[in-house]
Amino acid sequence: MKVTAVSLSPDPFLLTSASSESTRAPFPRGRGACPSAPTAAADVLEEFKPAVVSFHFGLPAPELLERVRRWGAKILSSATTVDEALWLEARGVDAVIAQGLEAGGHRGNFLSEDLNTQVGTFALVPQIVRAVKIPVIAAGGIADAKGVAAAMALGAAGVQIGTAYMLCAEATTSAVHRAALKSDAARVTALTNLFTGRPARGIVNRLMREIGPMSPAAPAFPLATAAIASLRVKAESLGSGEFSPLWAGQNASGCKEVSADLLTIELAGALEDAR
């Protein structure tokens, strides 16, 4: 088995906090967090030595980051502001992912929890490109070859695309999630903390409408996941996604029911044109 890239995203068992180096705790430490788990995760990963390891919510503790670096992996992480990009560059990441607020799923913000000041891709990418010397990967709202070309025009060295792949045969997207992505409902997304305790972008459904997408009543990350589980499971068993996290970016227009390699070839066409 060859693992070329691993993305460590919002699972507290794979993450440690960037808070030891920043001025405030960037994410809550719930009862679900297990101090020794990140080391165990690194043990498993080291066996496969993925060529690229991409972090979310900042970076793990320096000794863990050093382990990843020692096996030769390129290290990426997401920045949602210019300040976060500068923070990551100062800690030696090989490239920074500029995650605009159009992006689906969890926001990668880690220096500030203020969602009011999160930035759109069109404004974020050129400002990060100007601020750092390392390559910048654009993410958020990129759905097709034209979007790739536009991101390259803004100075990106590459793109990260999520939502467009969610109908691909290889994706483990659930049936209710696929149905939502194919419907007009996918045009309306919002950031919500209801499903995990941290703000993430998903298609607006009944739970988000009735409670409001951001609620102080949601248990802290990651406990909200368990809190909503039985309602979600019951609804899904009835074919309803109204209580499920339907993660999606603001531009689901690029979703195609094709194989991931075909979609990648199509998207990469714009990279050739940009050269």
Added chain:
Amino acid sequence: MKVTAVSLSPDPFLLTSASSESTRAPFPRGRGACPSAPTAAADVLEEFKPAVVSFHFGLPAPELLERVRRWGAKILSSATTVDEALWLEARGVDAVIAQGLEAGGHRGNFLSEDLNTQVGTFALVPQIVRAVKIPVIAAGGIADAKGVAAAMALGAAGVQIGTAYMLCAEATTSAVHRAALKSDAARVTALTNLFTGRPARGIVNRLMREIGPMSPAAPAFPLATAAIASLRVKAESLGSGEFSPLWAGQNASGCKEVSADLLTIELAGALEDAR
């Protein structure tokens, strides 16, 4: 005097509501609104017969729109969602401005007041281009020639740029506003209703930090403007912009202290390249 384009934006004396045709009242009718004022405004405008009239917050009443059309003006208006773009196209606008949430000043939203579902430029432009047959003008986060090229790559027929012009000699930008635009503070903007009663994007300052940028305590549009006036005037007289609306988009990196024509020539260079 030749007037080629007029933009009718958040002044209730120049606007009527789109609510008569939509399912809900799109903006509050405060005591400041004067039913006969839009007709008076049209009387004045008709004298100059501007070639382009661009509306914000939807469109005026049909009979007023017809007057503008009769003198031969091209009619534009802003859409912040695909639904708003379709609404405007159905009412015969000549082009639609796709206003991403990066844009500075007032959001042009008029069918929904839900800020949670406002869309970034990178996601909005291609989806509106796909949805309508009329030309789409991209707005929000476009700061320089690269941004213009990127917007064209996304399918825009043109761009609307605000923030980048705010340091131009011709701009009536106040001294405290110019100082803020030139400072690092310009990197952090948020939507706020504190200054007018309607959400608008400005550089975060003390008033926004201390009250919170969106507050139910703000008087309804446009009454908040008067409510904050004396505090603002006093602060500005002391050289402080901490209580002033410092409207700016999320990408102030393109602001230049040059003449507006020079800046326009520089920005238009990308349009030539895109052809």
